[in-house]
Amino acid sequence: xxxxxxxxxxxxxxxxxxxxxxxxxxxxxxxxxxxxxxxxxxxxxxxxxxxxxxxxxxxxxxxxxxxxxxxxxxxxxxxxxxxxxxxxxxxxxxxxxxxxxxxxxxxxxxxxxxxxxxxxxxxxxxxxxxxxxxxxxxxxxxxxxxxxxxxxxxxxxxxxxxxxxxxxxxxxxxxxxxxxxxxxxxxxxxxxxxxxxxxxxxxxxxxxxxxxxxxxxxxxxxxxxxxxxxxxxxxxxxxxxxxxxxxxxxxxxxxxxxxxx
Amino acid sequence: xxxxxxxxxxxxxxxxxxxxxxxxxxxxxxxxxxxxxxxxxxxxxxxxxxxxxxxxxxxxxxxxxxxxxxxxxxxxxxxxxxxxxxxxxxxxxxxxxxxxxxxxxxxxxxxxxxxxxxxxxxxxxxxxxxxxxxxxxxxxxxxxxxxxxxxxxxxxxxxxxxxxxxxxxxxxxxxxxxxxxxxxxxxxxxxxxxxxxxxxxxxxxxxxxxxxxxxxxxxxxxxxxxxxxxxxxxxxxxxxxxxxxxxxxxxxxxxxxxxxxxxxxxxxxxxxxxxxxxxxxxxxxxxx
Numbered sequence: 001x002x003x004x005x006x007x008x009x010x011x012x013x014x015x016x017x018x019x020x021x022x023x024x025x026x027x028x029x030x031x032x033x034x035x036x037x038x039x040x041x042x043x044x045x046x047x048x049x050x051x052x053x054x055x056x057x058x059x060x061x062x063x064x065x066x067x068x069x070x071x072x073x074x075x076x077x078x079x080x081x082x083x084x085x086x087x088x089x090x091x092x093x094x095x096x097x098x099x100x101x102x103x104x105x106x107x108x109x110x111x112x113x114x115x116x117x118x119x120x121x122x123x124x125x126x127x128x129x130x131x132x133x134x135x136x137x138x139x140x141x142x143x144x145x146x147x148x149x150x151x152x153x154x155x156x157x158x159x160x161x162x163x164x165x166x167x168x169x170x171x172x173x174x175x176x177x178x179x180x181x182x183x184x185x186x187x188x189x190x191x192x193x194x195x196x197x198x199x200x201x202x203x204x205x206x207x208x209x210x211x212x213x214x215x216x217x218x219x220x221x222x223x224x225x226x227x228x229x230x231x232x233x234x235x236x237x238x239x240x241x242x243x244x245x246x247x248x249x250x251x252x253x254x255x256x257x258x259x260x261x
Numbered sequence: 262x263x264x265x266x267x268x269x270x271x272x273x274x275x276x277x278x279x280x281x282x283x284x285x286x287x288x289x290x291x292x293x294x295x296x297x298x299x300x301x302x303x304x305x306x307x308x309x310x311x312x313x314x315x316x317x318x319x320x321x322x323x324x325x326x327x328x329x330x331x332x333x334x335x336x337x338x339x340x341x342x343x344x345x346x347x348x349x350x351x352x353x354x355x356x357x358x359x360x361x362x363x364x365x366x367x368x369x370x371x372x373x374x375x376x377x378x379x380x381x382x383x384x385x386x387x388x389x390x391x392x393x394x395x396x397x398x399x400x401x402x403x404x405x406x407x408x409x410x411x412x413x414x415x416x417x418x419x420x421x422x423x424x425x426x427x428x429x430x431x432x433x434x435x436x437x438x439x440x441x442x443x444x445x446x447x448x449x450x451x452x453x454x455x456x457x458x459x460x461x462x463x464x465x466x467x468x469x470x471x472x473x474x475x476x477x478x479x480x481x482x483x484x485x486x487x488x489x490x491x492x493x494x495x496x497x498x499x500x501x502x503x504x505x506x507x508x509x510x511x512x513x514x515x516x517x518x519x520x521x522x523x524x525x526x527x528x529x530x531x532x533x534x535x536x537x538x539x540x541x542x543x544x545x546x547x548x549x
Contacts (some may be wrong), residue, residue, distance in 0.1 A: 084414045091418075106422070110429055113422045120425065121418025127428050127494040149429050 002025035007069055008033050009175055009207050015054055015064035017047075017069070017231075023049040025061065032175065035205040039212060039222030039239065041254070047231040049212040052177050054079075055209065056096050057086045068093070091118050095168030095176035095206075099183045104167070105152045111138065111163055112148040118171040137166040142196060158189035167202065178210045179205040192258065194220050215258050219243055220245055227251045264332055267453035268541055270358040277324040278359040283307055285327035287480070291471060296484035299444025300412070303394050306478040316349060316374060317475025319391035320533035323372050326471070327353065332360045334368035339376040339517065339534035346374075363537050375438075377459040379516045379538040384385055384485060391455040395481065397441045397451045416447050418490060428497055437502070443490045450481060451549075457491065458501045458517045464489040506531040511542035512549040 010032035017025040024047045032094040035241040040048050056064050057078055066078040070093065077087060098104035106114055115134040116124070124130050131148070138145045141162040143155075145250070152160055162182060168176055179196065192224050199222055201208055212218055218225055218239060225242045227235040227250070235248040246252045273280060283305075290304035302308040328332065333353050339365040349372060350361050362368050365380040372389040381386065398408045401419045411417070421442055427435045427494040440457035443452045452463055453472060463470065463483060470483040483489060493499040507514045510529040516538055518531040533539035 025514055083410070084416075087414060087416060109426050112429055113425045116425055117419065117422050120421040120447050121416070125421070125493075127425065128496050130425065131429075137273075 002018055003211065005209070007245065009069055010055070010209075011065075011067040011069075012051075013065045013067070015051065015061050017050055017054060017059060017061045019054050023231050025054065025064075027232070028064070028228075028233055030226055030233065030236065032207050032209060034174070034207055035201075036224065037201055037208040037210060037222045038224050038226065039210045039218035040226045040228060041212060041215060041218050042228035042256070043213060046228040048228055049179055050231075051209050051228070052096075052179050052209065054089065056094070056177055057081075068175070088131075091121050092171050094154050095171070095173040096163055097161075097178040097181050099180040101152070101157070101164045104164040105160060107130065107151065107153050109151075110149045111143070114152060114163060114167050115170050117209065118167065121173060128180055133170060137162075139168040140200070149218075156189075158185055158193060161193060163198070165197070169204065169206070172204070173206060175207045175209065178208060180212055180214075181210070182212070190217075197221060215243060215255065227254065231247060264360045264362045264364075265354070266360055267358040271355050273520075274356050274377075276329075277327055277353060278310075279307065279321065279324045281491050283321075284325045287321055290480045291322070291325065291482060294471070295469070296482050297448070298483055298487045299357065299448030299450040299481060301481045303478055304480050306409045307419050309475065310352075311348070311386060313476040314393060315345060316372070316391040318473030318477075318480075319374070319389050320349060320352070320473075321475060321476075322369060322389045322471050322473035323353065324357075325355055326389070327359060329357070329368055330369055332362050332367045334362050334365065334537075335373070336371065336372045336376060336378070336535075336537075337374045337532040339519075340536045341379075342380075342536065364365065364541075365537055375454055376517070376534060377455055377462045379513075379533070379535045380541070382462075382466055384467040386468040387405065388466075388468050388470045390455075390472045390478070392451070392453045392472045393450060393476070394439075394504050395472070395474040395477050395479040397449045415447065417443075420449060421494070424492060424494065426496075430493070433501075434497060435492070441492050443492060444483065445487050446490075449492075452489075456502060456517055457499075460489070460491045460499070463503065502529060507549065508533045508539060508542075509549050511539045511547045513539065513542055513547070 008031040013029050014024050015028040042048055055062045067075050068078055069075050112134040116130040117138050119130050135145045143159055143162055152163055181192055222239045225239045226233050229250050235251045243255055246255045286305055290302045294302045309320055335346040335350040337343040346426055353359055354361050365378040370387045374391045396408055398411055403407050424434050438456050439451050439454045440460055442450050442452055465486045467485050472481045491499040504518050510532050513533055516533045516535055519534045520529055520531055522529050
C-alpha cells in the first residue's frame with residue numbers, strides 16, 4: 001500500500017437490503033482504507049452488485065450505514081445524505097465504473113466530452129483547460145489522443161472500458177467502485193486493462209472496491225478480499241491468504257472451481 | 262392610426278375564447294411562474310381550435326392575461342403578416358373584441374414565435390412566447406422525473422457538454438436558436454426558438470415575459486428586470502450573429518436580417534426580419 005493512513009475512508013456498517021421476501025444483503029460490514037484495493041467475490045446473485053449500488057446510493061438499504069470520510073476529515077453517511085450532497089460526492093470524490101461501458105458512458109457525445117463532463121459538472125468553464133485534461137487522460141488510459149472527438153460508439157469494447165475509467169478518474173476521486181470492469185472483454189484485452197488499472201491505482205493512490213466473480217482478477221489487483229454468499233460476508237482477509245488457504249467451505253469450493261491451465 | 266378597432270365579436274363565446282375557470286387556472290400558474298423566474302410550472306393545457314405546434318401555449322397565456330383595453334400585436338418570425346400571426350390576431354379580435362396593431366410601441370400584449378421585436382420593449386408591456394419544447398435538459402435526459410430533480414438541485418453541468426461538443430466539432434458554439442440561458446442565477450431555461458441574436462434582449466427587460474408550451478403543458482416567466490445570462494465558456498464567450506450586409510429596404514445595420522433568394526442565379530438580398538421595425542425606419546426617411 002502506498003499510503004499509510006490512520007483512519008478508514010469508507011466504513012460500511014450492518015448494511016441490509018431486502019427485495020420483498022428475498023434478502024440481498026445481510027448485515028454486511030467492512031472498512032476501506034486509503035489507497036487500498038478491496039475485491040468482493042462470490043457467485044452470481046450473492047449480493048455483490050447490490051452492495052456496490054447501496055454504497056453508491058443507487059439502492060436504498062433497509063438498515064446500515066455507509067460512512068465516508070472526506071479529505072477535510074468530515075464524516076458523512078451516504079445513506080442519509082441529501083440527494084444534492086450525494087450527487088456532488090458521486091461526481092467528485094467517488095467514481096463508479098459499470099460492467100457495461102454503455103451504462104457508464106454518454107454514447108451520443110465525443111470521448112472528450114465524456115471525460116470533461118465531471119469537470120464541467122464541478123464548475124469548470126474553460127474549454128481549453130477541459131480539453132487539455134481530456135487529452136491527458138486519453139493518453140493515460142492508452143487511447144490515441146487523436147480520437148478525442150470520436151464517438152465512443154466507434155470504440156472497441158476495451159477502449160470503451162478504458163474511456164469509462166478515464167471519465168471517472170479525471171476528477172481525482174478518492175474511492176472508485178468497479179463492477180466487473182473486465183467482464184465481457186476477451187482475455188488479452190482483459191490483461192491489458194488489468195495492467196493499466198494496477199498502474200493507475202498505484203500511481204494515483206485511489207482506493208477501489210472491485211466487484212468480480214473472477215478470482216484471477218481479484219488475485220492480480222486486490223490487496224484484500226471479501227467472499228460473499230447469499231448476501232453475507234462469509235470470509236475476508238488478505239487476498240493471497242484467502243485464496244491460498246481458504247477457511248470457509250464455500251470459499252474452498254470457489255477456489256477449487258477455478259480452472260487451472 | 263395603425264391600431265385596428267375590433268370587428269364584430271363572436272356571440273356565445275367567453276371573452277378571449279377560454280372559459281373563466283380555465284383563465285383563472287392559467288393565471289394561477291402564471292403567478293407561480295412569475296414568483297419563481299425560469300421555473301416550469303405545469304398547467305392543465307386545453308384543446309385549442311388550432312393544432313399543437315401552432316402556438317396553443319401562447320394563445321392560452323394571451324387569453325388569460327388580455328383585457329378589453331389591451332392592444333394586441335402578433336408576430337411570427339418577426340413578421341405581422343404571416344399566416345400564423347394573422348390568424349392568431351384575428352382570433353383575438355373576434356373572440357375578445359380587442360384592438361390590434363402592427364406597431365411594437367403601441368401594443369400592450371405581444372404574442373410571438375421565433376423573434377423578439379427590435380424596438381426596445383417598455384415597462385407595462387407583456388411579451389408572450391410560443392414554446393414547442395420547454396425543457397432545456399431534455400436532450401440530455403429523457404425522464405421528466407429526473408430533469409425535475411436536476412432543476413431542483415441546479416445540477417446543470419451536463420448542459421455544458423452540449424456546448425463543448427459544438428466547439429469540439431465546429432470550433433465555436435453553433436447553437437443558433439433556442440440558446441440556453443440561466444435565469445436569475447438559478448434556473449436553466451429555454452428561451453423558445455428565438456435566434457441567439459435576441460438573447461441579450463431578454464436580459465433585464467422592462468417588459469413582463471411569459472412563456473407558454475401547450476403540448477408540453479408548461480408555463481414559465483421572466484418578471485421585468487430579471488437577469489438572464491446565456492451559457493458560455495470563459496475562452497468561448499457568448500456572441501450574437503453578425504452580418505456584413507445591411508437591410509436592402511431600410512439600410513438598418515443593427516437588426517436581425519433574413520436572407521431572401523431572388524432568382525435562380527444566386528441573387529439574394531438581406532432584409533429586416535422585423536417588418537414593423539423596417540417599415541418604421543422607412544417612414545422615418547431611412548433608405549438602403
